Amino acid sequence: MRRVIVSEVLTPSVHEFLHGKRCEEADHLVRYVYNQSKTGVAINVREAARLYCGGVIRKLVFGKRFFGAGTEAGGPGFEEKEHMDAVWIILSYTYGFAIADYVPLLEVFDFDGHKKTLTNAIKNLRKYQDPEIDNRIEMWQNGIRKTNDDILDILINLKDSNNNPLLSAEEIKAQVIEMSIAVIDNPSNVAEWSMSEMIRDSRILERAIKEVTSCGTIQPSHVSTKDTVVSGYFIPKGSHILLSRLGLGRNPRVWDEPLKFNPDRHITNGSSQVVLTDSQLKMWTFGVGRRGCPAILLGSTIMTLLLARLIHSFSWTPLSSMPLFQESELNPFMAEPLIAHATPRLEPQVYQNLI
Numbered sequence: 478m479r480r481v482i483v484s485e486v487l488t489p490s491v492h493e494f495l496h497g498k499r500c501e502e503a504d505h506l507v508r509y510v511y512n513q514s515k516t517g518v519a520i521n522v523r524e525a526a527r528l529y530c531g532g533v534i535r536k537l538v539f540g541k542r543f544f545g546a547g548t549e550a551g552g553p554g555f556e557e558k559e560h561m562d563a564v565w566i567i568l569s570y571t572y573g574f575a576i577a578d579y580v581p582l583l584e585v586f587d588f589d590g591h592k593k594t595l596t597n598a599i600k601n602l603r604k605y606q607d608p609e610i611d612n613r614i615e616m617w618q619n620g621i622r623k624t625n626d627d628i629l630d631i632l633i634n635l636k637d638s639n640n641n642p643l644l645s646a647e648e649i650k651a652q653v654i655e656m657s658i659a660v661i662d663n664p665s666n667v668a669e670w671s672m673s674e675m676i677r678d679s680r681i682l683e684r685a686i687k688e689v690t691s692c693g694t695i696q697p698s699h700v701s702t703k704d705t706v707v708s709g710y711f712i713p714k715g716s717h718i719l720l721s722r723l724g725l726g727r728n729p730r731v732w733d734e735p736l737k738f739n740p741d742r743h744i745t746n747g748s749s750q751v752v753l754t755d756s757q758l759k760m761w762t763f764g765v766g767r768r769g770c771p772a773i774l775l776g777s778t779i780m781t782l783l784l785a786r787l788i789h790s791f792s793w794t795p796l797s798s799m800p801l802f803q804e805s806e807l808n809p810f811m812a813e814p815l816i817a818h819a820t821p822r823l824e825p826q827v828y829q830n831l832i
């Protein structure tokens with residue numbers, strides 16, 4: 478399945494073809510932040526970032542704003558909230574410790590309640606998107622739809638060597654769930670952390686604004702395959718291995734002042750190109766090897782567009798009561814969402830012209 482997605486969906490030509498859809502969602506993001514800023518309320522950057530990422534993946538897959546605008550400002554309505562909550566529940570349980578993962582016989586008892594929670598979350602996610610997928614398959618079968626306009630069309634029209642559909646409806650539905658989770662999780666988290674650090678260090682924010690202004694607008698688990706010893710710890714064959722983002726990214730033997738937000742450290746030899754692949758695993762960007770992220774281009778585009786539009790369209794100031802940014806002990810998110818004031822930096826008609 479990974480091979481199919483990489484060679485048919487995550488290709489440069491599909492990326493290019495879907496450019497307009499990503500931009501429409503970025504416009505929607507700016508309008509949403511603008512509408513809130515007009516009323517003087519501080520912006521919940523986490524919510525805005527997640528809303529944008531969810532909107533992007535649904536638009537790339539289904540070709541449309543799946544849930545409509547929701548609130549007057551463009552925020553999520555009840556259905557979109559329920560859909561997004563389901564994604565976060567699934568994500569938060571991905572690495573959760575469940576005894577039945579190790580003693581499968583206990584699964585029926587569901588002692589820790591994981592199975593029940595996840596079953597409900599998956600049901601909530603599917604109740605919105607599965608009927609849409611069935612409907613689209615039917616449209617192709619009835620000849621009502623004729624051209625590939627989004628990722629769902631591409632998946633439906635993949636053929637095997639006998640010219641039969643390569644993917645079943647169930648496989649397509651499962652892939653859409655996987656993609657939704659991948660697109661919503663990492664890009665929004667990276668953008669929220671970056672915004673926090675830049676709001677804290679206004680010099681870097683100023684530089685970033687200059688940069689975007691000059692450009693215009695813009696897991697599975699790993700299992701050890703043999704017994705091994707790492708730093709004196711014995712790791713038996715078959716162990717589940719979770720690499721530590723913090724352990725890698727803040728290793729003082731690798732990075733000078735590892736706790737300092739210093740984007741310049743990634744710009745080497747005077748080149749403005751940041752290399753996102755890292756075969757030495759000095760930090761946990763997209764991973765490496767066979768289980769590395771297959772969507773470096775898509776992930777970094779979604780995240781860059783999100784950040785660029787936020788800082789190009791608004792000046793950001795911290796709340797006077799803004800606490801120091803704390804990371805969560807349980808997951809890679811900030812312990813509390815980033816809330817900040819946004820003031821429009823562009824001419825009013827720019828925002829009024831957004832869809």
Ligand code: HEM
Pocket residue numbers: 479655656659660663664667696697699761762763764765766767768769770771772773775776777779780
């Ligand atoms: C800023 C954005 C993103 C970051 C930082 C990121 C990072 C990562 C990392 C660290 C992994 C685990 C690698 C490993 O275990 O070795 C991963 C896996 C994965 N990512 Fe991403 N990702 C991003 C965006 C995306 C997007 C947009 C997609 C959409 C298709 C995606 C799809 C996947 C998939 C399917 C895997 C599992 C690969 C496998 O196990 O074979 N990612 N990503």
